[in-house]
Amino acid sequence: MPELRKDPISGTWVLISPERTDRPTDFGKELAPPSRSGDCPFCPGNEAMTPPEVLAFPKTGKKWQVRVVPNKYPAVTSGGVADRLGEGLFQGLAGVGIHEVVIESPDHGATLATLPESAVEDVLRAYQSRFHAIEKGGRFPYVLIFKNHGPEAGATLEHGHSQLVALPFVPPRARQELDGALAHFSRENRCIYCDIIDEEEDGPRFVSGNDDFVVLTPFASRFAWEVWLLPRRHRARFGEATEAEGSGLARALKQTLTSLDRALGLPPPYNFIVQSAPFCEDVDAHYHWHIEIAPRLTRLAGFEWATGAYINPTPPEEAARKLRQIMQLASSGRSKA
Amino acid sequence: MPELRKDPISGTWVLISPERTDRPTDFGKELAPPSRSGDCPFCPGNEAMTPPEVLAFPKTGKKWQVRVVPNKYPAVTSGGVADRLGEGLFQGLAGVGIHEVVIESPDHGATLATLPESAVEDVLRAYQSRFHAIEKGGRFPYVLIFKNHGPEAGATLEHGHSQLVALPFVPPRARQELDGALAHFSRENRCIYCDIIDEEEDGPRFVSGNDDFVVLTPFASRFAWEVWLLPRRHRARFGEATEAEGSGLARALKQTLTSLDRALGLPPPYNFIVQSAPFCEDVDAHYHWHIEIAPRLTRLAGFEWATGAYINPTPPEEAARKLRQIMQLASSGRSKA
Numbered sequence: 201m202p203e204l205r206k207d208p209i210s211g212t213w214v215l216i217s218p219e220r221t222d223r224p225t226d227f228g229k230e231l232a233p234p235s236r237s238g239d240c241p242f243c244p245g246n247e248a249m250t251p252p253e254v255l256a257f258p259k260t261g262k263k264w265q266v267r268v269v270p271n272k273y274p275a276v277t278s279g280g281v282a283d284r285l286g287e288g289l290f291q292g293l294a295g296v297g298i299h300e301v302v303i304e305s306p307d308h309g310a311t312l313a314t315l316p317e318s319a320v321e322d323v324l325r326a327y328q329s330r331f332h333a334i335e336k337g338g339r340f341p342y343v344l345i346f347k348n349h350g351p352e353a354g355a356t357l358e359h360g361h362s363q364l365v366a367l368p369f370v371p372p373r374a375r376q377e378l379d380g381a382l383a384h385f386s387r388e389n390r391c392i393y394c395d396i397i398d399e400e401e402d403g404p405r406f407v408s409g410n411d412d413f414v415v416l417t418p419f420a421s422r423f424a425w426e427v428w429l430l431p432r433r434h435r436a437r438f439g440e441a442t443e444a445e446g447s448g449l450a451r452a453l454k455q456t457l458t459s460l461d462r463a464l465g466l467p468p469p470y471n472f473i474v475q476s477a478p479f480c481e482d483v484d485a486h487y488h489w490h491i492e493i494a495p496r497l498t499r500l501a502g503f504e505w506a507t508g509a510y511i512n513p514t515p516p517e518e519a520a521r522k523l524r525q526i527m528q529l530a531s532s533g534r535s536k537a
Numbered sequence: 538m539p540e541l542r543k544d545p546i547s548g549t550w551v552l553i554s555p556e557r558t559d560r561p562t563d564f565g566k567e568l569a570p571p572s573r574s575g576d577c578p579f580c581p582g583n584e585a586m587t588p589p590e591v592l593a594f595p596k597t598g599k600k601w602q603v604r605v606v607p608n609k610y611p612a613v614t615s616g617g618v619a620d621r622l623g624e625g626l627f628q629g630l631a632g633v634g635i636h637e638v639v640i641e642s643p644d645h646g647a648t649l650a651t652l653p654e655s656a657v658e659d660v661l662r663a664y665q666s667r668f669h670a671i672e673k674g675g676r677f678p679y680v681l682i683f684k685n686h687g688p689e690a691g692a693t694l695e696h697g698h699s700q701l702v703a704l705p706f707v708p709p710r711a712r713q714e715l716d717g718a719l720a721h722f723s724r725e726n727r728c729i730y731c732d733i734i735d736e737e738e739d740g741p742r743f744v745s746g747n748d749d750f751v752v753l754t755p756f757a758s759r760f761a762w763e764v765w766l767l768p769r770r771h772r773a774r775f776g777e778a779t780e781a782e783g784s785g786l787a788r789a790l791k792q793t794l795t796s797l798d799r800a801l802g803l804p805p806p807y808n809f810i811v812q813s814a815p816f817c818e819d820v821d822a823h824y825h826w827h828i829e830i831a832p833r834l835t836r837l838a839g840f841e842w843a844t845g846a847y848i849n850p851t852p853p854e855e856a857a858r859k860l861r862q863i864m865q866l867a868s869s870g871r872s873k874a
Contacts, residue, residue: 201614201617201631201632201633202611202612202613202614202631202632203622203629203630203631203632204619204622204629204630204631204632204705204706205622205623205627205628205629206628206629208626208627208628211709212709213706213708213709215612215613215632216632217611217612217613217632219610219611219612273556274539274554274556275539275552275554275556275840275848276539276552276554277538277539280538282541285540285541285542286542288736289545289729289732289733289736289756290542290545290736290756291542291543291545292540292541292542292543292757293540293541294538294539294540294541295538295539295540295541295552295553295554296538344840344843344844346839346840346843347839348838348839351836352836353836353838353839354836354837354838354839354840355838363839363840365840367844368541369541369550371550371843371844371845371846372548372549372550372844372845372846373842373843373844373845374844376845392626395626396626399625399626399627419626419627420629471838471839471842471843472839473839473842473843475843494842499688499689499690499691500691500837501685501690501691501692501808502683502684502685502690502691502700502808502809502810503612503681503683503691503700503702505710505808505810505831506681506683506708506710506808506810506812507681507704507708507709507710507711508708508709508710508713509708509709511612
């Protein structure tokens, strides 16, 4: 029987409905899109095709491994002040913010699953460096770090990259999580994310864990094969992650993405986001930063848009079980070799 | 400069960001999917491929023009009771409900834009008949009627069809609208939708109007070319629409979809939903049923999923202006002919 599950943090509803997987379709599978690395603005040698860089690793000597540039087609504009706009029924804010692109590697075809762990660590270090700089700038209450991988997940360029957006407001989904986490803290005097980590460890939705991170499929997974990575150490903001946590996260992230590739037979399109607390609010006791990975195997259609709820054909317990199997096989393969 | 706009009803945030239209892309346009009308379960002659029909028009004599059948791959299950599931942090409901498909025409390739007005009226009559039957059944608090047109909008079958889902809970987006409408009513003692109709009539976001319906592009359009159709007569539920309103809606809907096809050069993929009040709640004074059409020209990507806010590259004022022009041209063409 399908189950309607409620996310314990945000209150988001998900319909876990395995029968939906068997639906026939008239429409062919999309063809692999053509790649055109020759004139890729993110490839080495084409640096002049992007605005001047904000950051590059390593800083001196050798060629860059990670490069951060302003988005040439920003969703928000960097100049001006986020003034209120409109009046009466129709109000808003000027769309002021920062929109940057993190180029993850000089290699056009590399992904966070195929890059060496140390290179994934460098990407995370670049995120953190920009996160700190924007926090210090004090102009914006919120920084969003996210990634669209593959055209089905909204990527328009193939060369591996992530995005960083500083916004003049706290976005609705972050607000939902903050409100839900505060409600739990008010009742229980505990962080709801810490409670979830305790509850899920070695349970049916537990995928893997290392000293610093726990990987699990959330109870109310909105997407088939959705995976969350949570730091064991309670902190509200991504910027507070330590060097050791950066290594633990790089290891867990690469292992998770590699296992998803194997579980699904080929690298899936996915989005990932770093969920972190706003700079301006005292939410340190009840909020807990983390990373969410959402493979985009089915399209969001009328139901999701109309209801604000989700239909997910893959129970998170099944996804977790398969990911655990794949990780066990990989580690026994390594120990035999 | 991009504008962050707040929807006056639901509070949804949208970033109107015209600069985003010019982005280059590595990825080719998707090829038109193959059609396979031969073994289409919705074509006449293949009635045995669907579960037995719940409703068909006309009821006797001639062949059916509209046919309603249970969804063979339902997201919710029709048997049982919507019991509470789970405990502690992890709670939910059994996924009990009704999931039906409305086959809009015997013609495989017909669409709501190409069907004659009277046939569109029949489709709306079928919606209303099932809406009333489920209301009368008294098992479910909410009925959702929606349509996925084209694979990019989540359709899996090509033959024109809509969907009807009775749910055991009031979905979050309806709740958001109900809450927003109630807040406005508490402050102003007026329906916010009636206020919007008054405010927008002949303004920059006004598209067209007839005796019964107003068509406009909403101030905080989440999608490029989003269009709403609102009945002038204040009623909370779609089931309360009169015969005359059905005709007015069919006319407005066909005209709007035809104009969108012309504006965009080819029929766009789109979702549409009938937003109506729950059966069980006394919201008659402040809620106002309506239809929302959302062309799906860009993909929802990491930003939308991460923030719960939307990026829309086409200002609604620009979309409304072009739709008005197209409708004027069509009507002057008709008057000259």
